[in-house]
Amino acid sequence: MSFGKKEYWEDWVLEEEDEVFKIMKAAYDAGIRTFDTANIYSAGVSEELVGKFIRKYEIPRSSIVIMSKCFSPVRKDLIKLYMDLSSRGVQLHDSPELANQCGLSRKHIFDAVQDSVKRLGTYIDVLQIHRYDPHVSAEEVMRALNDVVESGKVRYIGASTMRYYQFIELQNTAEKHGWHKFISMQNYHNLLYREEEREMIPYCQKTGVGLIPWSPLARGLLTRSIDANEETIRSKTDLYTRALEFGAGYKAILSRVEELAKKYNVSMATLATAWSLHKGDYPIVGISKVERLQDALASVTLKLNEEDIKYLEEPYCPVPIQGEI
Numbered sequence: 001m002s003f004g005k006k007e008y009w010e011d012w013v014l015e016e017e018d019e020v021f022k023i024m025k026a027a028y029d030a031g032i033r034t035f036d037t038a039n040i041y042s043a044g045v046s047e048e049l050v051g052k053f054i055r056k057y058e059i060p061r062s063s064i065v066i067m068s069k070c071f072s073p074v075r076k077d078l079i080k081l082y083m084d085l086s087s088r089g090v091q092l093h094d095s096p097e098l099a100n101q102c103g104l105s106r107k108h109i110f111d112a113v114q115d116s117v118k119r120l121g122t123y124i125d126v127l128q129i130h131r132y133d134p135h136v137s138a139e140e141v142m143r144a145l146n147d148v149v150e151s152g153k154v155r156y157i158g159a160s161t162m163r164y165y166q167f168i169e170l171q172n173t174a175e176k177h178g179w180h181k182f183i184s185m186q187n188y189h190n191l192l193y194r195e196e197e198r199e200m201i202p203y204c205q206k207t208g209v210g211l212i213p214w215s216p217l218a219r220g221l222l223t224r225s226i227d228a229n230e231e232t233i234r235s236k237t238d239l240y241t242r243a244l245e246f247g248a249g250y251k252a253i254l255s256r257v258e259e260l261a262k263k264y265n266v267s268m269a270t271l272a273t274a275w276s277l278h279k280g281d282y283p284i285v286g287i288s289k290v291e292r293l294q295d296a297l298a299s300v301t302l303k304l305n306e307e308d309i310k311y312l313e314e315p316y317c318p319v320p321i322q323g324e325i
Contacts, residue, residue: 191218264302
């Protein structure tokens, strides 16, 4: 998501290809082998950059895992409309402009996969449905996903951002028919939003579904003090950041992250990501600078003790369901 075109996405996106490839190569050289993208990110430019990176450095295809997503529109003239409507909770199917341009119908899944494979220049290791589609039956969704796996264009399927009962419905439908089931859940989970710990996470852990949460740093809010957050471009302009809701413990959590980060002499980003790893997650981390990559890598070796975990989690208060935008 961090790489692409500002014109098609957000002002904080990194556009310069040389800088993008510098970060991706540094990640690869450091041992990172999984790259997550989506067809909607910068109207497909993000996927194109992943493909260019592989070819530029002649990366052996079998040595990396490419994850992408489908659901959203990719047309450049529709993305801003889609983001605006979804951030306000408007039903996308109520918009005539978005008719047949998004969702999980068989047609849209097939078209999305074909276009993503073309942009990437290779197959997709894990195709994730970006959202749940209440307008399409579970049978149609799961059969279409099964068929794209059988076609060879996709190796595995995963899900993202939905209610627990919706995920169960889709998994049970696939099991009933003997179709491929989801191997991963990319949900919204971090120190500021832990509602997933009530149902989704326990279910995934019990059934062997991998947890790869997005936004472990709460769209960057866990990387700096409260006052500094109010000054960033992303906090001022990002539609999704402005749509987030926080519980009464928000300020206390940020304060404790900052405190422990100083104690361990690491960045707040490293500390918050280390918490996510401690919970058994394998978080998706967005990087826009090589220095931020080092913060992410440092979280792997930072071992928080149980007292640290309790201290970080103690101020948390329940918040409304989020992430479904």
